[in-house]
Amino acid sequence: MPENHDLEELTIARFHEGVRAGRLTSRELTQWYLDRIAAHNVDGAGINAVVSVNPSALAEAEARDAAFSASGQLTGPLHGVPVLVKDQAETAGIPTSFGSAAFAEYVPEADARVVELLRDAGAVILAKTAMCDFAAGWFSSSSRTGHTLNAYDPTRDSGGSSAGTGAGVSVDFGLVGVGEDTGGSIRIPASFNNIYGLRVTTGLISRAGFSPLVHFQDTPGPMARTVDDLAALLEVMVGYDPTDEYTAVAATEASVGGYTAALATAPPLSHWRIGVLETAFGDADDARAVNEVVRAAIGAVQNAGATIVEGLRIEDLPGWISDTSVYVRQSRSDLNRFIGSRPGPVSSFDELTESGTFDPLNDLIPAIAEGPAEVEGDAEVTRLRLNQEHFRRLLRTLFAQAGADLIVYPTVQVPAPTHEGLRAGEYTALTFPTNTVIASQAGFPAISIPVGFTPDGLAVGLEVLGTPFTERRLLQFAAALAPVVDARRAPVLG
Numbered sequence: 405m406p407e408n409h410d411l412e413e414l415t416i417a418r419f420h421e422g423v424r425a426g427r428l429t430s431r432e433l434t435q436w437y438l439d440r441i442a443a444h445n446v447d448g449a450g451i452n453a454v455v456s457v458n459p460s461a462l463a464e465a466e467a468r469d470a471a472f473s474a475s476g477q478l479t480g481p482l483h484g485v486p487v488l489v490k491d492q493a494e495t496a497g498i499p500t501s502f503g504s505a506a507f508a509e510y511v512p513e514a515d516a517r518v519v520e521l522l523r524d525a526g527a528v529i530l531a532k533t534a535m536c537d538f539a540a541g542w543f544s545s546s547s548r549t550g551h552t553l554n555a556y557d558p559t560r561d562s563g564g565s566s567a568g569t570g571a572g573v574s575v576d577f578g579l580v581g582v583g584e585d586t587g588g589s590i591r592i593p594a595s596f597n598n599i600y601g602l603r604v605t606t607g608l609i610s611r612a613g614f615s616p617l618v619h620f621q622d623t624p625g626p627m628a629r630t631v632d633d634l635a636a637l638l639e640v641m642v643g644y645d646p647t648d649e650y651t652a653v654a655a656t657e658a659s660v661g662g663y664t665a666a667l668a669t670a671p672p673l674s675h676w677r678i679g680v681l682e683t684a685f686g687d688a689d690d691a692r693a694v695n696e697v698v699r700a701a702i703g704a705v706q707n708a709g710a711t712i713v714e715g716l717r718i719e720d721l722p723g724w725i726s727d728t729s730v731y732v733r734q735s736r737s738d739l740n741r742f743i744g745s746r747p748g749p750v751s752s753f754d755e756l757t758e759s760g761t762f763d764p765l766n767d768l769i770p771a772i773a774e775g776p777a778e779v780e781g782d783a784e785v786t787r788l789r790l791n792q793e794h795f796r797r798l799l800r801t802l803f804a805q806a807g808a809d810l811i812v813y814p815t816v817q818v819p820a821p822t823h824e825g826l827r828a829g830e831y832t833a834l835t836f837p838t839n840t841v842i843a844s845q846a847g848f849p850a851i852s853i854p855v856g857f858t859p860d861g862l863a864v865g866l867e868v869l870g871t872p873f874t875e876r877r878l879l880q881f882a883a884a885l886a887p888v889v890d891a892r893r894a895p896v897l898g
Contacts, residue, residue, distance in 0.1 A: 416636050419579065430465035434461050434486045452551065480526030481639060484527075485527050487579065487582065488577060490566050492614050493515075494614075501532075503534070503536050504761065506748075510749065517645045518624050530578050531572075536567065540769050541766045542587075542588065542833060547761060551823050555575050561821055569583045570596065582626065583626075585622075590852075591840045591851075600631060600634045603625055603840075606847055610647070618738065635664045635666070635879050638879075659875070670883040674709030674710060676810070678711070680812055683721045685813065693864075705888065713808055733782065734779055757770070765827065795845060799846050799848065814864070816837065816865070820863075842869065849874060850868060850878070851878045853885060857891075
């Protein structure tokens with residue numbers, strides 16, 4: 405087994421170099437991650453990022469090694485790569501709880517489509533990661549697992565709802581990870597845990613086998629420690645799935661795919677024209693440290709030659725966010741339909757909420773339970789979805805008027821909250837100052853890029869917003885930024 409320092413912060417490219425050179429096998433790497441999870445998930449640092457380990461992980465890794473030994477060829481672009489998968493995705497033979505204690509013993513018979521694609525690409529499904537109940541929140545509060553710790557401060561939250569993937573990838577519980585994003589559930593934990601997280605244009609990645617929250621905003625997505633690994637993971641996740649009609653766009657858009665190749669041709673920062681959305685910066689006391697880190701990153705981009713268009717504004721941005729927020733009107737219907745289609749312990753979301761089987765800090769759950777049982781013909785849902793169309797047009801106009809390639813702002817206006825503060829009601833789901841909802845409620849893609857730390861050592865992310873189907877552009881900008889703002893810092897586990 406290679407020394408720890410050879411495996412910490414490992415990338416896909418370095419792993420495959422080791423495989424080809426005979427220095428490393430998938431089984432060795434998988435065992436290293438399993439040992440690290442055993443040492444620090446519940447014991448040790450107590451990160452609490454992993455819900456369950458795949459009992460067949462080592463066998464899967466050995467199968468990849470055997471295939472390579474027989475042919476001398478990698479079994480796919482993710483050959484032997486141990487992947488963490490959010491427990492929102494169904495996995496055949498591995499418990500899938502959707503963050504709910506009620507589903508702790510639910511074992512699906514089939515994989516989510518994304519999991520199928522990972523296996524086809526040669527990946528090893530290593531473990532399932534923690535999330536809040538049915539992804540209904542910004543934090544890690546889960547009736548299944550409790551809180552997931554922030555990778556850099558055990559008193560603080562990892563962010564949600566892809567809490568376990570965010571913290572798990574950051575602390576080296578796996579090489580890369582899969583999250584899911586409805587309003588920011590990939591980008592918030594990416595920001596809080598100093599990794600990259602990408603929300604794609606809805607429809608590029610199949611949602612089949614993922615529990616929903618708002619079906620027309622939901623999308624799985626990649627999370628990784630490097631841009632290259634983010635692109636490599638995305639490459640195998642996108643594509644048309646006949647069981648998910650939204651993925652028709654993946655078969656008809658010319659810009660789909662080619663993400664890894666696009667990094668090789670990323671223009672230098674002097675090529676870019678970047679708009680700064682001033683109204684997305686917070687003005688509260690705890691926002692100042694975040695603002696300083698983000699503005700320093702923007703300054704570095706400008707010093708590297710990019711054109712910065714300052715002063716972009718969306719008047720009454722909080723009003724726009726409120727008037728395009730559909731969670732409390734849409735989610736009850738979507739969850740009832742999903743749970744009712746599964747042979748689980750309850751037959752509906754209503755039955756789950758009536759039993760009180762959810763973490764009490766997930767205040768969005770009771771709010772969702774008050775929504776309509778069926779949204780067809782609901783006047784308020786219609787109004788909110790029409791407002792989303794207006795919001796899309798407003799953002800496109802902002803891009804056009806600024807002549808901007810991309811628009812930037814803090815991923816979240818404040819640092820990761822403390823668990824004590826969350827228990828005291830410091831934030832609620834509908835008042836938490838996350839900017840991730842801008843992209844989600846407009847249907848735009850966005851990436852959270854690690855850009856530094858506050859004086860207290862808390863990670864800060866820069867969100868970069870693109871127009872629909874500009875994932876290549878987002879990745880190229882992230883690649884160009886990486887050497888200029890080298891902010892990735894491996895956490896130290898106690």
